[in-house]
Amino acid sequence: EPEVTQTPSHQVTQMGQEVILRCVPISNHLYFYWYRQILGQKVEFLVSFYNNEISEKSEIFDDQFSVERPDGSNFTLKIRSTKLEDSAMYFCASSTRTGASGANVLTFGAGSRLTVL
């Protein structure tokens, strides 16, 4: 069964450092997403990406965050200057379509755990 692959599984970084989280979505999917889950809290939407541009973003996704699809297979989330409160599990997801139509089912990756010290 096709999978969404995320690397690294766990990253520890110092406050103020830049972090890049990588994702390989399912190959025929067109919509890509990042979600975040702070330990013990609900999963929160960060950003959606389609046709090489951001289609929607939440209030959490401020100027320190950016996303990119550099080579047609990877989908990355960059955090420019990490803060303690960025410590969380970051989930990448992909889907064939958006919204509630048709077969839209997000497939999630296993997550990347970010710890900011």
Next chain:
Amino acid sequence: AQTVTQSQPEMSVQEAETVTLSCTYDTSESNYYLFWYKQPPSRQMILVIRQEAYKQQNATENRFSVNFQKAAKSFSLKISDSQLGDTAMYFCAFIGNAGNMLTFGGGTRLMVKP
């Protein structure tokens, strides 16, 4: 904006018994999808079951079934013949017809006891 509420932070059930997890939501949209995701200790998000709002028939996937009450905006998950491997955090989630994002509830931690 949509909201999803799970009123049971924690639940427990004996192995082989049945348990029901509650979820309510609020939306002004008429067409949407509802989901239950399972998050085991590994923290991976695994889709358990989904329901399309325009379908009156409740979705069923093996031991998992839902009770979808559209007028009441209620979407509960029933787990029959509970197994130890069902121990996990369960999240209810909503996606609207026009949006790109899933809105999650706060989760219910389910413990299946031997």
